[in-house]
Amino acid sequence: MAIAWHWFVTYFMISWSIAQANTQENIVFQANYEDLNRGCWEGSFVLNECEERCECRNGELVNCYRVRKDFIKMDILERRRFLDAYKIVSTYPSFRKDYRRVVAYHIMYTPTELLHEGPEIFLPWHRWWLVEFENLLRRVDCRVTIPYWNWSRVANHWWGGFGKEDFWSPGAHGLGGDGTTPNLCVVDGPFSGDKWSLLKIGGGGCLKRNFSYLHLTGDKEHMKSTLALPVEEFLEFEEILREIYHNEIHWYVGGTMFTTEAANAPEVVPHHSFLDKIWLEWQKKGKEYKNVFFYDVPRKFPKTNYYGWQWLDSDNLPDQVKVMYED
Numbered sequence: 238m239a240i241a242w243h244w245f246v247t248y249f250m251i252s253w254s255i256a257q258a259n260t261q262e263n264i265v266f267q268a269n270y271e272d273l274n275r276g277c278w279e280g281s282f283v284l285n286e287c288e289e290r291c292e293c294r295n296g297e298l299v300n301c302y303r304v305r306k307d308f309i310k311m312d313i314l315e316r317r318r319f320l321d322a323y324k325i326v327s328t329y330p331s332f333r334k335d336y337r338r339v340v341a342y343h344i345m346y347t348p349t350e351l352l353h354e355g356p357e358i359f360l361p362w363h364r365w366w367l368v369e370f371e372n373l374l375r376r377v378d379c380r381v382t383i384p385y386w387n388w389s390r391v392a393n394h395w396w397g398g399f400g401k402e403d404f405w406s407p408g409a410h411g412l413g414g415d416g417t418t419p420n421l422c423v424v425d426g427p428f429s430g431d432k433w434s435l436l437k438i439g440g441g442g443c444l445k446r447n448f449s450y451l452h453l454t455g456d457k458e459h460m461k462s463t464l465a466l467p468v469e470e471f472l473e474f475e476e477i478l479r480e481i482y483h484n485e486i487h488w489y490v491g492g493t494m495f496t497t498e499a500a501n502a503p504e505v506v507p508h509h510s511f512l513d514k515i516w517l518e519w520q521k522k523g524k525e526y527k528n529v530f531f532y533d534v535p536r537k538f539p540k541t542n543y544y545g546w547q548w549l550d551s552d553n554l555p556d557q558v559k560v561m562y563e564d
């Protein structure tokens with residue numbers, strides 16, 4: 238009886254394991270089958286499981302790009318995916334140390350005179366920093382990319398008030414609005430003072446804003462003429478991006494954005510992503526545009542092993558990162 242029982246148990250265990258193994262195999266097989274079914278036709282473009290845009294070559298997905306999108310054109314789910322990931326990395330203990338490290342590169346490790354007051358590293362440094370930031374967010378959800386905020390389309394009313402077009406929407410899919418008196422704390426959206434706070438290195442306390450209702454210089458017309466600048470006028474192009482487009486948003490949003498701790502403000506990320514898109518568009522005018530200037534800057538980004546010239550080609554960034562911007 239005992240022996241029969243033993244055999245029964247053994248038999249049962251073995252057939253159960255086989256059944257398990259079969260199921261496992263089926264899952265793998267079905268995944269492959271689904272991949273094929275998804276239409277990996279030679280030369281076609283396919284989104285992989287991280288929603289990177291890949292090319293199908295010999296049945297494999299290659300040349301996968303992170304696709305950064307216009308915040309205003311993202312649906313509510315996509316916006317929330319980004320904002321939720323941002324909140325998770327900036328608040329959960331398991332991520333917060335790395336969030337602090339990424340923010341600290343901007344606030345502490347890189348002197349602002351070097352970063353913002355000349356052309357030496359401003360553009361490629363921020364391109365590197367966006368990828369660092371994006372890598373962190375993608376640890377929460379690998380589908381997340383850094384959205385860009387095209388403020389040029391709303392240059393004369395960038396502070397919002399236009400419904401779905403509104404970057405500063407108070408809902409869970411926006412960045413919240415202007416700060417309020419007396420302390421300029423943001424009181425709506427996912428980053429309101431009761432829900433979120435700045436890091437100690439960011440000054441602590443609530444996220445602050447103090448909107449100046451002034452028109453931005455970088456409207457669509459201005460942007461067109463900036464993008465039309467020839468390669469010989471790179472320094473002019475760079476200065477417009479850095480000293481006008483970049484600075485104006487920091488000044489006009491005010492509050493935390495108008496301090497050296499600005500990197501702790503969530504809006505800094507989509508702002509810089511748009512500047513990066515503008516630079517990339519200009520670079521696409523030709524090889525000489527892509528490679529101008531930074532090969533002659535023999536200076537590493539502080540506390541990293543990178544030089545600016547390593548961050549010129551968005552089709553081929555360090556660590557095999559490829560970035561494209563959807564219009």
Ligand SMILES: *[C@@H]1O[C@H](CO)[C@@H](O)[C@H](O)[C@H]1NC(C)=O
Nearest residue numbers: 387389390457514515518564
């Ligand atoms: C910003 O948006 C406007 C309006 O949709 C568009 O014409 C323009 O090309 C965009 N700018 C960039 C640099 O993407």
Ligand SMILES: *[C@@H]1O[C@H](CO)[C@@H](O)[C@H](O)[C@H]1NC(C)=O
Nearest residue numbers: 419420421447448449450491
């Ligand atoms: C907010 O900005 C305005 C200028 O737009 C300035 O006059 C005011 O002092 C600022 N408020 C605070 C509390 O800093």
